[in-house]
Amino acid sequence: MKPQEDFLHFIWQLQYFNTPHLATEQGEVITIIDNGSLNANAGPDFSEVRLKIGQITWAGHVEMHVNASDWYKHKHQKDAAYDNVILHVVWENDQQVFEKEGKPIPTLVLKEKVPIGLLNRYQNLQASQEQIACSTQLKAVNRLTVLSMLDVALTSRLEKKASYISQKLQQNKGDWEATTYQVLCRNLGFKVNADAFEQLAQQLPLKILQKHLDQSMQVEALIFGTAGFLNEDFHDEYLLKLKREFQFLEKKYQLKPLHKSQWKFLRMRPANFPTVRLAQLAATIHQQRGFFTAILEENSFEHFYSLFNVPPSAYWQTHYMPAKETARKIKGLGKQSIDNLLINTVAPLLMAVGIRQQSEHFKQRAVGLLEQIKPESNRYTKIWEAEGIKLQSAFDTQAGLELYQTFCAHKKCLSCKIGVETLRKTPA
Numbered sequence: 320m321k322p323q324e325d326f327l328h329f330i331w332q333l334q335y336f337n338t339p340h341l342a343t344e345q346g347e348v349i350t351i352i353d354n355g356s357l358n359a360n361a362g363p364d365f366s367e368v369r370l371k372i373g374q375i376t377w378a379g380h381v382e383m384h385v386n387a388s389d390w391y392k393h394k395h396q397k398d399a400a401y402d403n404v405i406l407h408v409v410w411e412n413d414q415q416v417f418e419k420e421g422k423p424i425p426t427l428v429l430k431e432k433v434p435i436g437l438l439n440r441y442q443n444l445q446a447s448q449e450q451i452a453c454s455t456q457l458k459a460v461n462r463l464t465v466l467s468m469l470d471v472a473l474t475s476r477l478e479k480k481a482s483y484i485s486q487k488l489q490q491n492k493g494d495w496e497a498t499t500y501q502v503l504c505r506n507l508g509f510k511v512n513a514d515a516f517e518q519l520a521q522q523l524p525l526k527i528l529q530k531h532l533d534q535s536m537q538v539e540a541l542i543f544g545t546a547g548f549l550n551e552d553f554h555d556e557y558l559l560k561l562k563r564e565f566q567f568l569e570k571k572y573q574l575k576p577l578h579k580s581q582w583k584f585l586r587m588r589p590a591n592f593p594t595v596r597l598a599q600l601a602a603t604i605h606q607q608r609g610f611f612t613a614i615l616e617e618n619s620f621e622h623f624y625s626l627f628n629v630p631p632s633a634y635w636q637t638h639y640m641p642a643k644e645t646a647r648k649i650k651g652l653g654k655q656s657i658d659n660l661l662i663n664t665v666a667p668l669l670m671a672v673g674i675r676q677q678s679e680h681f682k683q684r685a686v687g688l689l690e691q692i693k694p695e696s697n698r699y700t701k702i703w704e705a706e707g708i709k710l711q712s713a714f715d716t717q718a719g720l721e722l723y724q725t726f727c728a729h730k731k732c733l734s735c736k737i738g739v740e741t742l743r744k745t746p747a
Contacts, residue, residue, distance in 0.1 A: 382408070406427055467736055551641070695716040
């Protein structure tokens, strides 16, 4: 089994190959002065490389391929970015590669120069059928390495979410409050109804709701009407009032309601129905006039809970659907739901602010918030717990989720500090 290209990057970076007596396929001796820096962007794999080939010292790029013929397969001969490649490093030299002037590009073949133990360990990781490829070696990995990789994974996850928020902010022309409202709405959908909630936020802009914050019934009418739940013939007096309010506001603002079929109720407890979430959203918006401002100003963990722990209005405390009464009183969002909003809305917002303002203060607030939230419980956290890695907070569970989804699920062992350590321990 041939290695992937990332394996070539790995052994070149760490010089895990037989460096004495290196020579090009053309027979010229190679001395590596500086192996350069891995390029994460488009272009050759390594830049700022310094080599001595024969009697001449070169500075430039190194490009790597499993098969030399990949040079032409990837059309590098037509890309000026590859004109300064001073060495072509390959696993197998199945085709001679030439530069534009017709001269052969110096080629180094690594197939016979890598310790067999290192290659076997890498191939075992790639062939592993375990959910965590390095499962059998994981307990031997230094605890500090595991913690360090969890830090990397958590930062990566927060930055991805912050990037999504920044895109929304750009679409909203720098309006943080509108952006926060949209992100909050999507996360109130809790995956199953996330798309419907996001569409609701698009169809019903925050600036319209803000004009009616003093009237809770009008806020409810706008939300339930735009969501598509006020189109029926009701006999319920409260719903008739909401419907009349919405009919007026719909024309005033030229709103386009969603169809209620877009909302999913199947296999869901009534307390999690989207209608209940809509009522909780209406109550929260009515009470809190500026989510983004409140998030920036909150200084304690408990205050974040009070921000979202708002009971719905009297009608929706006894109705989980329009005109469908329940004997069980419906309260505000539960602790687990609020934790979800803190993890997926508040922490990413703080990170987005930190990145845009280059503020370590807000970045640390994002991380610190996750450290105070109890660990989540899902199939990903159970995978890590089965491996003996104890996840003690949402910081750990979010990091574990990112580590699995981005690295383990795609066998990116060589981009993971844990995977690299398992390979480094292989005897030559």
